[in-house]
Amino acid sequence: MLLATCSVLHAETTITIATVNNGDMIRMQKLADDFTSKNPDIKLDWVTLEENVLRQRVTTDIATKGGQYDVMTIGNYEAPIWAERGWLLPLNDLGADYDVDDLLPSIRSALTYDGTLYAAPFYGESAMVMYRTDLFKKAGLEMPKEPTWTFIGDAARKITDKDNEIYGICLRGKAGWGENMALLTAMADSFGAKWFDMNWQPQLDSQAWKDTLTFYVDLMKDAGPVGASSNGFNENLALFQSGKCGMWIDATVAASFVTNPKESQVADEVGFALAPDNGLGKRTNWLWSWNLAIPAGTKKEEAAKKFIAWATSKDYLKMVAEKEGWANVPPGTRTSLYENPKYKEAAPFAQMTLESINSADPMNPTVDKVPYVGAQFVAIPEFQSIGTAVGQQFSAALAGSISVDQALENSQRFAEREMKKAGYIK
Structure with missing residues (x-):
């Protein structure tokens, strides 16, 4: 009797990310090799759109349960409204080292519905x-x-x-x-x-x-x-x-x-x-943030959460600082950034932004x-x-x-x- 030998291969998961063509998001795409090197079983497919077009496309897709995207870039306008309708998955488990308590209170509050975070901020602004x-x-x-x-x-x-x-x-x-x-x-x-x-x-x-x-x-x-x-x-x-x-x-x-x-x-x-x-x-x-969220219809929740945790983490800010300088890290999301003397020294606009x-x-x-x-x-x-x-x-x-x-x-x-x-x- 012949015994067949099998090799177990990890199936590759492709997640489709809809994002806006702003400078910080373009930079995120350029740095995404860091994520894929740490997660070789996850492939990223980017859909980058002008602001008005992005809003129209993601709204249509999530309202009709189209399922085109696994990660959506949305604002703090959509986050609580869509969460109330059951259109978004909760983000209350982004990992032990994510430090959700470090998010600026006003930004975190705007992305929370019924006590649960439904979107993670990539950058915040006034x-x-x-x-x-x-x-x-x-x-x-x-x-x-x-x-x-x-x-x-x-x-x-x-x-x-x-x-x-x-x-x-x-x-x-x-x-x-x-x-x-x-x-x-x-x-x-x-x-x-x-x-x-x-x-x-x-x-x-x-x-x-x-x-x-x-x-x-x-x-x-x-x-x-x-x-x-x-x-x-x-x-x-x-x-x-x-x-x-x-x-x-x-x-x-x-x-x-x-x-x-x-x-x-x-x-x-x-x-x-x-x-x-x-x-x-x-x-x-005003108070605005561009955030990453997961539509409820995705079948790739685990991979999507890994990506969001990477893109909105403290470590991502450090990586941008190492490659582009502290002045160019995505602003307006984390208290620790505005307590960081290196950031305050490099960014003459930090205090005015806060x-x-x-x-x-x-x-x-x-x-x-x-x-x-x-x-x-x-x-x-x-x-x-x-x-x-x-x-x-x-x-x-x-x-x-x-x-x-x-x-x-x-x-x-x-x-x-x-x-x-x-x-x-x-």
């Missing part, structure tokens, strides 16, 4: 002012730590030099609930505006929204770049790095990219300030009382479609194809229709 110190000095201006929108508007106009393609300010104009509406919602909060009153009636036809949008459109017309209605985070980052923006008010995560001499022509001439206010007690800052994150108040986002939470979004499922539709109207107003009044009127009608359809109002 918003702040990044500005060219050389242009301010030349114009005889001094940036306050806590500027007002009035100061920002005056300064932007003074440092604009359109003949030399230097624009006083770059702000998001690209339509999308997480693109231009992230900025404009936070800005509206500082102007005393709100999306809905306590009865969920839309408020986009209010004077406060008109003041916000008029100020924004006028400022960008006077001091913004050509084609601003097409510019989102990445486009404005490129403009700032090439020396074409005097100021940029956007995500704190951009700080390492604008101060990196390998990427930025103005790296040695960048200063930072808190996001502006309008004298009403609310700043134009202050901005800590001062964001998504539980009380507006001047008046409202029935919702979320500093740059409204944490209800319907906001994704409402915010995107309104973003298209506001982008059209910025482009000059419709008036501010028309944009607000169209937005109000759309929001009323959607809120009636969803049963919030009659």
Whole structure:
């Protein structure tokens, strides 16, 4: 009788990761050989998408149980909503050395539903002012730590030099609930505006929204770049790095990219300030994180969790520091990072980033009382479609194809229709 000999081979598991085309995520892909060398039985398949496209694809896939992805990059907007619907797997077992208690409390809280973590933060952010110190000095201006929108508007106009393609300010104009509406919602909060009153009636036809949008459109017309209605985070980052923006008010995560001499022509001439206010007690800052989560439909949960634990760990931050320098590690997720003297020395923006994150108040986002939470979004499922539709109207107003009044009127009608359809109002 012949005895057959068998060799047992580990079956290779391929996990598909949907992620955003931001700098930190691109870097993660480049460093992923570290993960696959430690986990040779796991292969990574990347799907890298522009921000608006990513949101649309992952939302469609998880809502229809399409099963295309094993790991999704989602925001703190989606995490609790999708967890409540049973669309995400819990992440309460990422390993003994993961140290979930080291996550910044505000970030961890935003990713927790019913006491359980459902997404792990890759980086966290608020918003702040990044500005060219050389242009301010030349114009005889001094940036306050806590500027007002009035100061920002005056300064932007003074440092604009359109003949030399230097624009006083770059702000998001690209339509999308997480693109231009992230900025404009936070800005509206500082102007005393709100999306809905306590009865969920839309408020986009209010004077406060008109003041916000008029100020924004006028400022960008006077001091913004050509084609601003097409510019989102990445486009404005490129403009700032090439020396074409005097100021940029956007995500704190951009700080390492604008101060990196390998990427930025103005790296040695960048200063930072808190996001502006309008004298009403609310700043134009937000609380956001890009996070890795596992859709409930995956059949590769164990491999997906291993990857998430690797990508959002303390060891990952150390690896980035060793290869790219401490200033370039993904910010805004861990307390220990902001206690690390090497990071504080290497990152001149570290303290301002932490202050901005800590001062964001998504539980009380507006001047008046409202029935919702979320500093740059409204944490209800319907906001994704409402915010995107309104973003298209506001982008059209910025482009000059419709008036501010028309944009607000169209937005109000759309929001009323959607809120009636969803049963919030009659």
